[in-house]
Amino acid sequence: LKKNKTGFREKFIHQAQKASSFLCVGLDSDINKIPKHLKQSDDPIFEFNKSIIDATKDIVCAYKPNLAFYAAYGLKGYESLIKTVNYIPESIPVILDAKMNDIGNTAEMYAASVFNELQCDSVTFNPYMGFDSIEPFTHFEGKSVFALCLTSNSGSKDFQYMISDGKTVYEQVMNKLVEWKNKTGFEIGAVVGATHSEELKHLREIAPDTLFLIPGIGSQGGDLEKVCKYSGIKNYLALINVSRNVIYAGDGKDFATEVKKAAIKIRDEINSFID
């Protein structure tokens, strides 16, 4: 196991301070949506990501590539992912969005894939299978996991809002995440969708020291002002992820300029809502 001297939280705070930013850019790079002139290159997805990273590395607190967008292109896609993760400056945290989940001996292999092979700083996780499915990740000192709690999509209504013992499933999940974080000493964060801002306020109360990764701003329609107010962002407790509204901000040869403008705009908007 490779140990990091600096833990995930410290690395995130350092980059957030350096870039004055709580914006995490989601590298959900879809070959059908990238600028046409890149499609001739050997590795269009990597070329696209490289431009995005060059344009935004001083404006973001983290990057979050979503595994699905690379897996869709098989080996070639995995190569683009590896090159992308390697291209991101060492000082910027990389969160692989893979929503991993499996039984203990298999979870060990997933943890190895993301922390040893890909050398990412963090990974998203789906908690449905319970403690032994997250435990192997906690052996990787200095890394972190963001577990799904309340997701930003419409399907969050199907199971996450069910009430058990007077609490919703997502509250029960958050309580367990806090318990597991305390028990293991590992940086177990939570994914809380921006589309549920009132719930976010309540979740911050029951998890006062948990890092929140917040998707759902932009295309999905979350309320940025409320999210900034309720998420504990001023205490360096939240990363706000935006994917499509940043990475597809332009589609000409100068797309990177548009991407940079879009990232600065969102970063500054977030900062304007912090007291």
Next chain:
Amino acid sequence: LKKNKTGFREKFIHQAQKASSFLCVGLDSDINKIPKHLKQSDDPIFEFNKSIIDATKDIVCAYKPNLAFYAAYGLKGYESLIKTVNYIPESIPVILDAKMNDIGNTAEMYAASVFNELQCDSVTFNPYMGFDSIEPFTHFEGKSVFALCLTSNSGSKDFQYMISDGKTVYEQVMNKLVEWKNKTGFEIGAVVGATHSEELKHLREIAPDTLFLIPGIGSQGGDLEKVCKYSGIKNYLALINVSRNVIYAGDGKDFATEVKKAAIKIRDEINSFID
């Protein structure tokens, strides 16, 4: 989209009848556990899987490679996975165990990765994110998905047994899976761990026509007789997965002979419990 003329269920039943078998072999191939003499080869994991497939292809109803064991070795691992899936005879269903889950536009990419790129017949899925996270998979005619319902591991106690509206979460999940199966006409199956045989009996009652993928026999200690009795296996409604107890049955140069013996023994044991 590549359409299959034969649907997943028909393909499974055909192979189950041909091999007189409900045994699905889990290709959870760990480089640290494979026979020593294979480790010199260019692609030890593929060489191992090739021998397993040669030895068991007339004894199984399906194969289930678990993505984690390939992802752990990066690009080289994905190559081994692709070669393995291609090596499995076309008539035998391949279920990729990846417990995928994400929002709609991302779930589309996952579905493309498993059905178009890897050309698998089915994939496991984690239902925590609800309907829109499974819906894109249902566009792939002739394919199937097995959604986690009640898992075989100790962590299944953390959330799956919570009671809401007088029902456990896993019952609520099963009810939704049946509803989604009926609504989409897609082959949505369920993962139900063999370690919970009484619950399995009840789940079969509430989902009389759902395919069950049943892990947890062997290393995990599930009760095979009860599982065979309760799972609807005699009506071709269940696949029993065994991984470690088959694939690591031998470790010398003749390991494939031991693997074959182990597979036959479990297949015949399953058949002996069917009325």
